[in-house]
Amino acid sequence: MQNEVEPTDTEPSAGEVYGGIVAEIIYGRSRESSYKPKTVLTLSITQHHQPRSPADLTPVELEQLQSIIGNEQLADFMADEENDLEIASVVDANGVTVYRLYGWNYGAGFLFPPTGTALAACATQHEIEHWNRGQRDMFVAMDAALRAEGHRFNQPLSFCWWDDDCWVDLDQNETSESG
Structure with a gap:
């Protein structure tokens, strides 16, 4: 299963243990749904890395992380091993980057x-x-893309598309806000 903690000579961190348990829950959920995408996208996660300093970031990554974390806190945030920052590119079927994915512990x-x-x-x-x-x-x-093998992005994230209730409630909220 994707995102399982691989055995090492050292004890896994609390974040690795927690992440492994959450990954089993998220990636083990049924995807049974009547929903059929209007646009079928084929995405892959590539270029995974775990930078530990702003100097290790591309200019785009630096700008995007600063927008979330803030410029003053970024170096300390990245240096803190407990955060376990991960960055990856998300590419389409032609290999063109369409998203940048960031994740960290918890x-x-x-x-x-x-x-x-x-x-x-x-x-x-x-x-x-x-x-x-x-x-x-x-x-x-x-x-x-996240459930596919081999990309090494370990932060378990649920892109819950299959639960119609999430989208029905959203439809009702959009209708009430626009009406």
């Missing part, structure tokens, strides 16, 4: 477009927030 996840600081999605406590119906096809593709 369920933080942020999805940005390839450049800029406008969030495409974010999570606390592992659950990506549902903002609008237009996200659902992307959620399907991101869920499949």
Whole structure:
């Protein structure tokens, strides 16, 4: 199963143990749903890395992380092993970067477009927030990308596309806000 903690000579950290348990729960959920994507996206997670200093970031990564963490706190945040920051590119079927994925311990996840600081999605406590119906096809593709083998992105994140209740409630909220 993806995101299992691999055996090492050292004891796993509390974050690794917690992450492994949460990954089993998230990736073990049934994806049974009547929903069929309007646009089928094929996404893959690539270029995974775990930088520990702002000097290890590309200019785009630096800008995006500063927008979340803040400039003053970023170096300390990255140096703290407890955070276990991960960054990866999300590419389409042609290998073009369509998102940048950031995650760190205890369920933080942020999805940005390839450049800029406008969030495409974010999570606390592992659950990506549902903002609008237009996200659902992307959620399907991101869920499949995270469940695929080999990408090494370990922060378990739930792009819950299959639960119609999440999207129905969202539809009602959009209707009441726009009416």
